[in-house]
Amino acid sequence: MNPAHVPIEGRAGALRLDFNENTVGSSAAAIRAVRKLTAEQLATYPEYITPTASMARWFGVKPNELTLTNGADGALQHIISTFVEPRSAILLVDPTFVMYRFYAQLSGAQIVALHYDSEMKFPVDPVMQALRKSPRLFLIANPNNPTGTLIQSVVIRRMLDAAPRTLFVLDEAYTEFSGVTVLPWIRRYPNLIVVRTFSKGAGLAGLRLGCMFACPEVSSLLARTREPFPVNAAAIVAAEATLRDYRAVRRYGKEVGVAREFLSNALVRFGAKVFPSAANFILADFGESAPQILRRLSKRRILLRDRTSDFGRPGYVRITIGTQSQMRRLIRELQSLFPGKTS
Numbered sequence: 001m002n003p004a005h006v007p008i009e010g011r012a013g014a015l016r017l018d019f020n021e022n023t024v025g026s027s028a029a030a031i032r033a034v035r036k037l038t039a040e041q042l043a044t045y046p047e048y049i050t051p052t053a054s055m056a057r058w059f060g061v062k063p064n065e066l067t068l069t070n071g072a073d074g075a076l077q078h079i080i081s082t083f084v085e086p087r088s089a090i091l092l093v094d095p096t097f098v099m100y101r102f103y104a105q106l107s108g109a110q111i112v113a114l115h116y117d118s119e120m121k122f123p124v125d126p127v128m129q130a131l132r133k134s135p136r137l138f139l140i141a142n143p144n145n146p147t148g149t150l151i152q153s154v155v156i157r158r159m160l161d162a163a164p165r166t167l168f169v170l171d172e173a174y175t176e177f178s179g180v181t182v183l184p185w186i187r188r189y190p191n192l193i194v195v196r197t198f199s200k201g202a203g204l205a206g207l208r209l210g211c212m213f214a215c216p217e218v219s220s221l222l223a224r225t226r227e228p229f230p231v232n233a234a235a236i237v238a239a240e241a242t243l244r245d246y247r248a249v250r251r252y253g254k255e256v257g258v259a260r261e262f263l264s265n266a267l268v269r270f271g272a273k274v275f276p277s278a279a280n281f282i283l284a285d286f287g288e289s290a291p292q293i294l295r296r297l298s299k300r301r302i303l304l305r306d307r308t309s310d311f312g313r314p315g316y317v318r319i320t321i322g323t324q325s326q327m328r329r330l331i332r333e334l335q336s337l338f339p340g341k342t343s
């Protein structure tokens with residue numbers, strides 16, 4: 001069983017609204033780049049120095065501030081295995097990305113878990129209090145998965161200033177949708193690592209590429225403790241092509257923003273509670289109808305994500321946002337489930 005506790009097979013051809021992937025696929029430029037790979041390139045161990053330099057330029061950092069990883073998951077696991085010893089404290093605010101707890105448990109860390117409240121508000125005061133004990137790591141997804149909520153930059157700065165001995169991992173997997181980043185702050189805060197992925201907005205989840213940004217000291221420590229070839233050759237050429245043709249990703253990010261509003265409004269009319277989201281998904285509370293909705297939609301090959309386990313009661317569902325026409329299809333199916341309501 002995978003740590004996400006979901007069936008992850010047999011999703012091809014379905015309307016995949018369960019894993020926050022790009023629902024239209026990778027950019028055409030990425031596909032072309034992968035098709036052009038030669039037999040020699042596939043037979044050769046991948047080289048990282050040149051692509052790291054060109055990607056660093058794109059991100060506006062120095063090559064010694066950027067490390068390529070096998071997905072954001074690879075970054076998270078590597079950060080935790082490098083900096084955490086058994087019984088080191090790792091601070092989390094639940095519900096959050098499931099892999100944080102998974103890797104933290106593997107490392108034998110002591111997990112200190114705070115909680116979003118029922119309105120999905122980030123618990124600033126309890127966090128500030130927990131930071132007084134200088135936990136080894138604080139893992140934060142911004143926007144957060146599965147709540148979709150965004151922590152204000154002033155709050156992040158307050159936390160960073162309050163705990164200079166805590167390493168903050170800011171996971172910006174959904175930055176293409178939120179438009180928010182603290183990446184430039186790695187120059188100001190040696191206790192900050194920013195994690196990014198090409199799996200969500202850039203549509204390369206199948207190739208597994210992430211990256212982490214930190215000051216040169218932290219980056220070089222991470223480089224020294226790493227396996228030699230964590231990233232494959234196809235991922236590198238696809239990512240470089242995606243960055244060269246980034247308009248496609250921006251366009252998709254915009255379309256998702258519009259479709260998110262569209263779907264949120266429809267869900268409210270169906271009587272669901274919808275939490276404001278800055279990502280390419282929304283968390284909705286369907287109450288008692290949730291199990292029936294999930295079952296019925298999956299029969300129609302529309303996959304949503306049940307988040308019951310995060311909240312201790314059924315009702316919560318996370319829905320990936322795709323294009324407007326994909327959201328219209330979802331709404332049509334929901335209408336047949338709630339015939340009394342209009343949308």
Ligand SMILES: *Cc1c(COP(=O)(O)O)cnc(C)c1O
Pocket residue numbers: 020070071072073074097141144145171173196197198199200205208209210
């Ligand atoms: C999806 C997701 C990831 C995983 O990204 P990969 O690059 O596919 O490993 C990391 N963090 C968050 C918050 C995510 O939602």
